[in-house]
Amino acid sequence: MKYLWRLLPLSFILLMAGCGQQNLSALDPRGPVAEEQFSLIMLSLYIMIFVMVVVFSIYVFVLIRFRERPGDTHIPKQVHGNRTLEIVWTVIPILLLLALAVPNVMTTFTLADVEPTDDSLEVEVTAHQFWWEFEYPEYGIVAGQDMYIPTNTRININLEASDVIHSFWVPALAGKQDNVPGITNYMWFEAPEEGVYIGKCAELCGEAHWLMDFRVIAVDPDTFDTWASNMAAEDAGEMQEDAGEVAVQGREVFEQSCIQCHAVGDEGGNIGPNLTNFSEREVIAGFLEYDEDNENLRAFIRDSQSVKPGNGMDVAFPEDQISDEEMDALIEYLNGLSVLDEE
Amino acid sequence: MSYAEAQKKSVLWDWLTTVDHKKIGIMYLAAGAFFFTIGGIMALLMRAQLMFPNSSLIPAQTFNEILTMHGTIMIFLAAMPLLFGFMNYIVPLQIGARDVAFPFLNSLGFWLFLFGGIFVNLSWFLGGAPDAGWTSYVPLASHYSGIGLDFFVLGLQISGLGTLIGGINFLVTIINMRAPGMSMMRMPLFTWNTFVASILILFAFPALTVGYLLLMMDRIFGSNFFVVEMGGNVVIWQHLFWIFGHPEVYILALPAFGIFSEIIPTFSKKRIFGYTAMVFATMLIGFYGFMVWAHHMFTVGLGPVANSVFAIATMAIAVPTGIKIFNWLLTMWGGRIKMTTAMLCAAMFIPTFVMGGVTGVMLAVSAADYQFHDTYFVVAHFHYVIVGATVLGLFGGAFYWWPRMFGYTLNEKLGKAFIILFLIGFHLTFFVQHFLGLYGMPRRVASYLPGQGWDGMNLVSSSGAIFMAAGFLLFIINIFVSMKNKETTGDPWDGRTLEWTIPSPTPEYNFAQTPLVRDYDAFWYEKYQGDGKIKAAEPLGDIHMPNGSILPIIISFGLFVMAFGLVYHTWIVAGAGLLIVFGAMFVRSVKEDHGYHIPVEEITKDKGGK
């Protein structure tokens, strides 16, 4: 018992000291929207801590002062109430709440203001079970899983969903909005610093809900322009100049088995994520590390259901469909798919 | 039926056919405790899975089923029935009534709840449990989930019907059956809170009924309410669900507030502070309960005006709730606080619930809620509220009313050990979850990847769950260990209200003579202003009792059969079930049943025992 009591304050200190993982925590905001929300969180927290201090002080005092002592048998005075006191503890909370309500209403309207400005960038985010599609209508390009944005630019986001309800959340940049089928939702954020911000799906959307992560990659505007124009210019049929023979063979495998669902450049289906810049992904399928000998990628292509159960890629590619050799070629091809390191 | 015949029934048949509010109350408690245990085991399984990152103890699909059923069971099949158990048993006693207004419907309500609850749980064995969360947002629940959702929607429809019937029954009981002299403003606060909670049930459950009806139509009959391609709209579901769902929170909390409002004055030996304010605060909370539901939908995209309006309305609830908290504190102020286990529950309720309440206000800040929503912050918040109020209320109520209901007192030492262990576990489990949410952990995740800064706190959280489980075990042990502590006075706590004027064990007719109420806290008034004995409002005479009936079980069974028919699209079975229902209702309506009388000699015999 004693040990426990010592553990409790210790864990509290640990909690307050850290703010969680960088670029994933709402307590470590990295952009104006998240900062504004953070300041609201702190404002409400201060008011609430004040309330708690008041209540807890009275509470502790009462419990100690008026506890039954041995031998005490007096009957306390049967008080009915006290008008003044009751008015006081009605009015003070109302004032406190007003202090919270006014800035909240202002922020709510600020965050809902999604009028495009001259230099704002529009991104259309469509959520699927269980991956993310980012369309840049001004550039005519579609990317999967990684959302590239220029720094210091207002990003206006339109949220849509293709199947069930999802929720688009990048804690370090902005609070979430839902991707609702049949409805378009709007939000905006801005990233002043370059960096990779982790995004999550926050609404229970099925079996692999917990693996529906994505990345927001903020790069300087020049790099973004390069990225976007290379994405747009990417011609599916044309292989990169330095592509080896193996990669060419891999492209054939891709055209045979993958292209119905996955697009590279302007060619291919859109049932699965667009793979144009596949090798520049932070992770595979939203969560898998790129390992030295590509075991993760290999396992995912062979039988994705065993790696990420419930995902939409419900075909397996055992060895009689894609031989080991073909698989190596395919991986070589995929790992060559990039848009940023072309120049 | 005569009195002699009524006495001859076998024990089992007696319980199956009983319309006695006390027996029905006990059945509610037993069934609720059973489901509570199941729901608790599910919670432990979930915490075991989340103890370490990337754990593969439970597959994601199963995890989603468990999390759905944990919520569903705890809300619909554990918390509400347990509260209904206390309401059933205690409210008629507190208002000096022999029974509820509709004994037959009371029994029907219980059996509907039980059959509905069993039906939902059968899904585990018949193709998988529902997996779309207890909120079951469409279209995940309508077109992307398996047969479990059919069981969910039909089972809860049946048990919801039972709840609605129960709500109406309490309302009429409280309005029409009060003993002479007990005006509305002399009613004990538990009865008042039951009354307001019943109003909430009456107006909230029909919205859920419609929600489940639409979901059932979409799933089973191919309608298009939630099919976007055919013009449907998925937000309709969320509105209907939360028009019910938010009042539901108060349906759970208010009766618990009522329990604390009985325990705190009793063990502080002081009248409740600000009775009138308490009553109006209760009504205000009930009213606000219906005006704030869209705060569950801040991120759905209703627009800034809607969000602002609902945010401010939500914050307003903090005012009447605050009034209540201060009234409880001031009730203890100047009192002589005897720290029994029941009082310990009430005392620990205040800080726990205040913490849940302040995070509630934080969640009401709509712009900040975009960060909180659907994260572990919310999970922490509602567990602080529901465990802090409802569960502590249930435990407190159990320790307080146990001698009344079962004729023996629970062991105090074991009781205190239980509640301390339980609360340590509770705060360990849920306090860190506030931070987990802010650190980016969404709720309802089947697992999580390592290296996101969540590992340590999840470990703490899961360890806490073990303490909670251990505490609960102590409670169960206590029930059996204490059986020898027979309680014979009928008034073990120096009670203030009418239920303590009855001899122990409680006779089936409750009051030999209908009591005459002369003030609020009727018993206390007689103890300190009168001669300590409650006045009788009528001469001693034969007592009229309603006959038991097997029809409630038959009706509930009929709906159960019908639900099976619907799930498997076998219309003949569904029709047969419906036929059973209407047949039993027909019998009920055609057969006039005037009950029987307990002769006055039997009553004097009982009275002699006091």
Added chain:
Amino acid sequence: MADHGMDPSAPLTGEPSKNTKRKLRKEVKTQIIGFVLALFLTSISFISIASDAIPASFAIPFIFMLAVIQVVLQLYIFMHLNDRGNAWPNAMIWSAVVVAIPSVAALMLLLGITKW
């Protein structure tokens, strides 16, 4: 409860009191007036939609208002909501209306299609 021995299934016989009879005569009149009013309101509603002379922008709120009036009329005349001893039903029905209005408004307007 001293109703022991009284059989509730025994038929009630005899005449109502003079006072009751007088009240019932008045009641018939009230009910017929209520019925005629209801017919009148209904007909106006139908006519204002059927006739092309009345623009929809006026007709829609107008017939909605007529419906509200008729419902109140039916509640208080046909269903005697205002009678003595009906305070609780009265309060409960209006509470239900208070709950119903925001629910209907939300289901009509707050569907995410138009942002408010």
Added chain:
Amino acid sequence: MAENHTVEQHSLPPNPEKATLEGKNKYMGFWFFLGGEVVLFASLFGTYLGLRNSTAGGPGPSDLFHLDLVFIMTMLLLTSSLTSVFAIISMKRGNYKGLLAWMWVTVLLGLGFLGFEIYEFWDYTVNYELGFTTSAFSSAFYTLVGTHGAHVTFGIGWIIVLLIRYAKTGLTLTNAPKFYTATLYWHFIDVVWVFIFTVVYLMGIGG
């Protein structure tokens, strides 16, 4: 509450439906149930209003609804409300035969209403190809109006059971509240219909 039990067995109380505690309970409980029904129908109305323009290319309100049919249905139901009022007045006068007769008239009018409604649904399904699954609008329309129709059906069945069961017993303290609550239910059905003909039919045709 005790004073009501001193009522003489053979006299006719002014409000026989509320003369016993059971009757009072039933009366009040039934009103509360109607309060719940208000919210139930409000939810259905709200859903209908939210979806009434979502015809998904299928027929919409202005293609379907006919004023004449709705007007006749409205008149039938309105009149049945009056006849059920007359039934209760007969009951209070001690005229049991009158009670039964007016209730039968109510049932017949209700059956007439139901007949037209069935014809209407049949007409929409067959001649306008508006099935239950045609569009979100059709689902909402059939569910709202169908729920009302189900209430009418249940009401008719309930009253018929009462009429047959108590055909020969005369008025008693047990059946008076039953007849009374049945008429309350019937009036409530009428009240809901007022909103249905306004919100669904008239607003559907008018724009």
